Amino acid sequence: MQAKPAKYTYQSDSPEIEERLSSITAKLSALYPKLIDLSLERIERFLHELGDPHLALPPVFHVAGTNGKGSVIAILRACLEASEKSVHATISPHLIAFNERIVLAGKEIKTDELLALLDECGEVNAGAPITYFEVATAATLLAFSRHKADFCLIETGLGGRLDATNVIPSPAASIITSIGYDHMDFLGESLTAIATEKAGIMKKGCPCVVAPQSLQALREGVNDVFIKKAEEVGAKLYLYGRDWFFEETPLGFRLIHGDRIEDYPFPNLTGRHQIENAATSIMALRAAEHCLKTVFLVDDLKKGITQIKHRGRLEQIEDEAILGKLPAGSELYLDGAHNENGAMALALQLKKWRKQNGRPIHLITGMLKRKNPVTFMDCLAPHIDSVTCIPVPGEDSGYDIGDLGSLLKNTFPDLKISTAPDFNTAVNQISKTTDTPITAICAGSLYLIGDILKKLA
16 A cells, blocks of 8 residues: 655745845846856856855765656655655755755745855856856855754756766766757757756766666667766766666565565555665665765665655645535646656646546646647647646746647547646636546646645645
8 A cells, every 4th residue: 555645734924024035036046147057157156255165065865867857856855854864955946935945954945045055156256147047056065064963865957968067076876867859948958868968967986876768768879978977987887777676566666676676565655666766765775885884774765755845746735715615525636847858747637546446537737838748749649638728927938829729639639629728727727627536636737736836824
């Protein structure tokens, strides 16, 4: 039996504080003409001006990949905290509040400290060209350096080789999750080109754990990219399918590496892809044991993977104000899947639900224009009964719902497709189509999921 999902509580600051934070981040965003401009020159300059905080951190686990980065961070954190270790962590993007990006010894940074930190970064930078993400990364590393913890968990923002987080000289372990098509305008058009960028986080003498890859990625040679890069830099590579394995069991999964076989329960995150992420995370802890001169106890890790907290990843919503709009017995989920790889993982779970209970499945979606709705929907269409297109609030780069609806209708003529001005209206529209229990799921954009969670709070 799978462990129960974690329950979340959401907190927000006063409107005055949120307005001040928005003002500061707006000023930081105005320092550079591009939102994304991959380079290490600006971040290295700025970190040096801040006193090189990235060189004063506890052992770091550095995570790159197309999908699964945030889940791996969440699983590592749960396992380390179950091992009675204190943990700093950073994720990107945040869902509800900027504070989520900076976790200090297990707690989100307090807003007054965050404001002071961003003000300090602005003063030190003195108007020099730098991107918003680079300032956010520098502020995070500065905060990490000022608070005690046993470990740091750091997620790349985009790519790896030239990502602002790629300034850690010797991580305890690097982790590369699944490789898929996303951000091709920055990372390259092929899976091997994308893998090359992700492989840039490997460091000499440091272990790097590579997660299971899709059949397409394997056929295109992404593992060859990882093997070559590890040889070039002198990293110790732990490649799935060669150096370590896992298999699902009736009660969870079995991790196999070297002459060790370890059995673990199912993680308390929904989806088979989360079993892969849990196995990858535990393998990274095992790979880091030698350089850390420590051993993580199996019982602690078992406890950890049943206590994971990760927002917006097949998160079941039980708020009666919204769930009560649907027929009695219905289920409602929010999921951050927003690209082809994410859609493939979601499709497996939809297929499983359909087999288990035969309920109709209704998708609510909104997407950004830099994503590909057709490849996203191609994975999901066989497993859903309808699609309701809604806007991504506050995002100028989001699809117009009319354009998105027309594109999907033309591409998937047999699929029932409609539009709605917002999430609540979409739920209301779906509820009018049936009086029997259904499964409704919203996916397509982390920004959309974050907006819904904030409003539900």
